[in-house]
Amino acid sequence: MSAPVSTIREPLITGHKTYHQITEDLIGPTEKTPPLSWVIALICCVALLSVMAFSLAWTFWHGIGAWNLNRTIGWGYDITNFVWWIGIGHAGTLISAILLLFRQKWRTGVNRAAEAMTIFAVMCAGIFPATHTGRPWFDFFMFPYPNTRGPLWVNFNSPLLWDIFAISTYFTVSLLFWYTGLVPDFATVRDRATGLRRKVYNALSFGWTGSAKHWQRWESLSLILAGIATPLVLSVHTIVSFDFATSVIPGWHTTIFPPYFVAGAIFSGFAMVQTLMLMTRKILKLQDYITLAHIESMNKVILLTGTLVGSAYLTELFVAWYSGYVYEQFAFLNRAAGPYWWSYFGMMFCNLVIPQIFWWKKMRRNLWVTFLMSIFINIGMWFERYVIIATTLARDYLPSSWSYYAPSWVEIGIFAGSMGLFGTLYLIFCRVAPVVAVAEIKHILKTGGDQYVGENAVHHHGPDGHDDHGGHDHGHDAPKKVETGGGTSGSSGIAPLSSNSTATSSSSKTTTSFKGTTDSSKDTTSKLDLDSPVASGAAIIGATGAVANTGSTSTSSTGSLEDDLKKVEGIGPKIEELLKAAGIKTFAKLSETDVASIKEILVAAGPRFASKVPGTWPKQAGLAAAGKWDELKKWQDELDGGK
Amino acid sequence: MASGKKEVLYALYNDETELFAAIRAAKAKHLDIMDVFTPFPVHGLDPIMEFEESRLHIVGFVFGALGTLTAFLSMSWIFTRDWPIIFGGKPYWSVPAFIPITFELTVLFCAIGMVVSFYTVCGLGPGVTNETLDDRITDDKFCLAFSTNGKSDGEVSDLKSFLNSTKPFEVNAKTLSK
Incomplete structure (x- = not known):
């Protein structure tokens, strides 16, 4: 088992999940008919995608002249969008690789979706340089290969060529990493x-089987891929920044660019992860797996990287002044006071000023603030690239060739369409694959589940095995069989869990079945196997788990315990408070209360609650108290708001 | 396998701690475990199963080194022997400019080499179908499997009673076609 978890760590999985419940919750969305919101979103994204197809076709038919680039401004929307998308594509590998190396367990809630996002964002990014060549069917010229022209090779000294290697490597490695995680x-x-x-x-x-040896190799592979992907992710945006930094253009020719671009990439990537995850967790009901703790952690990364980027903006200004070099000074004065001033102030406002709101914990944990901020940051980071590219090029060394650039409808169409491509791919991904990594969530359950850590954790109360099953009887429990030596002392403390979990397991499909014996009645004071520290630690956790799982269903042993009454359809957090204030704290108690008295409590609480119909609540609570969750779930699917 | 059939007796457990205890008991009795299947990577299993450390990292290093050499030697050969060109007054063999591509190809070769090796040694890959013992292994059950090929009925029933003594959720027998 993993190292002990600090008591101040927030749980990463809420809702007292079992392994089976995790499977149900996370695989479920791929098995159900998609909700209407998904269908509408897909239609919109495909519509946008067709706008891109049209704009690209127009570009290829008429040539690059269909874009508003001119002799002075050779890079406009195309490279702005390319850098923007590549930046967004950095969060996925950061989350999956760097946070894996740092043993940050919260990555498991968001890594799968973030990695998918990375791959899709890199695909979107690739469109822009590929079409900027004008004749994309000749793009293979950019790769070195023995040819009939001399042999004439590509220029290995050019940052633009490094970029091709960096991005194609990044795409390939991200894809392999992501897919290897998806296989189980x-x-x-x-x-x-x-x-x-x-x-x-x-x-x-x-053909994955789940063999222990395969898992060992799988973990080894993940760790080394993370180890090599970490410098890779830093190298990619470093090389993108070299596209600019190795030139002799004032405003681009600065040594601060690599770290500044990498910080900006992580910043924008996390903003996009927030935008997507806030919607995904809501629509797919993943709040138990992507908790406020996850969102707060990501907001902390946003605050850090946003402040790094902001410092870079200010450092650039200082160095321009300090250099005493008039062209450099002019470049920065022009950014703030020239024709593109709105872009500069948009960038400063969105990236430097408003993310500072995340110094307040309340704001970091506010979903609406987070969502709004993530949109602002996406816009701000786009402005940053626009400022660097268009503004700088518009006023070059020769005032007679100064120019102004605004995109044509074709360029806007390709940009809008790239969002359509991104959205389409992401929506398909949500339907086809589990959005949260199932195996990895199960792996952290015993160190991150809220029944084990945090304030709702259920602690071991000593010898409580005797009444774990007092209230109800599972059909699966076979008659007790006396243990015959064998030295399996470690398992005696865990026996309650086995009999409890059977309630949620489906019946066997296999041919011959010999029912195992479970020890349900004898004293199960944990006799731990002390000869192995690893196993005894695990056994303690296991034993705690047993109590946790039964805790919500038994009232006799843990009478002081409160159940999550919100599990009853129709009861929200407010009503739960009311009921608990009235002394109804457990499912068992609720099931014994008659409908009229519940109604009385509601009416007394004011008109907002008086309209509620508690008719089915005691019955639902009865099922919950008896641990018949499958039955309850089935019934709730038929119920409409608990009526 | 000559017969093409593999008879398996396996126990399912509800929790990894029960699985650990069962494996220890089996090891204590010197039983020959065929395999252990879990729904997620369970830490602490490797020492009990007495697995050797995976050697994938060596594969990764070898492929990475191959990438480094491929990139650096190709660029050096191209720019000094095959088609020397002066770019911006720099020497033909401008080593610092080769570093980014050398790094990228190191990572690329290492990643592809390791992933392909992983699937190959595990017997996994596109188009592979491995018959599994139980559908619940990828959900919430932990499986300890024994091969019963060539075992007498007495031995099998001994094994069965041993498994029943480890407090399993279920004990099943299954014949795999290969």
Whole structure:
């Protein structure tokens, strides 16, 4: 097991999940009919995508002249959008690689989606340089290959060529990393499916079996891929910044560019992750896995990188003044006071000023503030690239060739369409693959689940095995069989869990079945296997887990415990408070209360609650108290708001 | 395998701690474990199963070094022997300018080499179908499997009673086609 978890760490998985419940929650969205919001979003994205297809076709038919680039401003929307998308594509690998090396467990909630986002963002980014060549069917000229022209090779000294290597490597490595993580989860989807769906997921899962040796190699592979992806992610945006920094253009020719670009990339990438995850967690109901703790952690990264970027802006200004070099000084004066001033102030406002709001914890944990900020930052980071590219080029050394640039409809169409491409790919991903890494969430359950850590953790109360099952009877419990030596002392403390979990497991599909024996009645004071520290630690956690799982269903042993009454459809946090204030703290108690008295409590609380219909609540609570969650869930699916 | 069939007796457990105890008991009795299957990477399993450390990192290093050499030697050969060109007054063999591409190809070769090796040694990959023992292994059950090929009925029933003594959730037998 992992190292002990600090008591001040917030739980990363809420809702007292079991392994099976995690599977249900995370695989579920790929199995259900998509919600209407998904269909509408897909239609919008595909519509935008077709705008891009049209704009690209127009570009290829008429040539690059369809864009408003001119002799002075050779890079406009194209490279702005390229850098913007590449920057967004940095958060995924940062989350999956760097946070893995730093052992930041909160990465597991968001890494899968962030990595997918990385891959899609890099695909969007690639469109711009590829079409900027004008004749994309000749783009393979950019790769070194023995040819019939001399042999004439590409220029290996050029940062633009380094970029091709950096981005194609980044895309490939991100894809391999992402897919290797997906393979075990595809196997989980496969094992729940039948028919054609099973065949498809069998192919996607590469024949994964879950063998212990495979897992060992899988972890080793993930760790080394993380180790090499970490310098890779830093190198990619460093090389992108070399596209500018190795030139002799005032405003570009600065040594601060690599760290400044990398910080900006992480900044914008996390902003995009926030934008997407806030919507995804809401629509797919993943609040138990992407908690406020996750969002706060990401906001802290945003605050840090935003402030780094802001310092870089100010450092650039200082150095321009301090250099005493008039062209450099003019470049920066022109950014703030020239024809593109609005872009400069937009950038300063969105990237430097408003992210400072995240110094306040309340703001970091506010979903609306976070969402709004993430949009602002996406816009601000786009402005940053526009300032660097268009503003700088518009006023070059020769005033007679000064120019102004505004995009044509074709350029806007390609940019808007790239968002359509991104959205389409992301929406398809949400349907096909689990958005949260299932195996990795199960892996951190015992160190991150709220029944084990945090203020709602259920602690071990000593010898409580005897009444864990007092209230109800599971059909699966076979008659007790006396343990025959074997030295399996460690398992006796864990026996309650086995009999409890059977309630949620589906029945066996296999041919011959010999029912195992579970020890349900004898004293289970934990006798731990002390000869191995690893196992005894695990056994303690396991034993705690047993209590946690039964804690919510038994009232006799843990009478002081409160249940999460919100599990009953129709009860929200406010009503839960009311009921608990009235002494109804557990499912068992609620199930014993008659409908009229609940109604009385509601009416007494004012008109806002008086209209609620508590008719089914005691019955629902009865099922919950008996641990019949599957049955309850099925019933709740039929209920409309608990009525 | 000559017969093409593999008879397996396996126990499913609800929690990794129960699995650990069962594996220890099996090791204490010197039983020959066929394999252990879990829904997620369980830490602490490797020492109990007495697994050797994975050697994937060596593969990664070798492929990475191959990438470094490929990139650096190709660029050096191209710019000094095959087609020397002076760019911006720099020497033909301008080593600092070769560093970025050398680095990228090191990472690329290392990643592709390791991933391909991983799938190959695990017997996984596109188009591979491995028959699994139980659908619940990828959900929430932890599986300890024994091969019963060539075992007498007495031995099998001994094994079965051993497994039943480890407090499993279920004990099943299954015949895999390969």
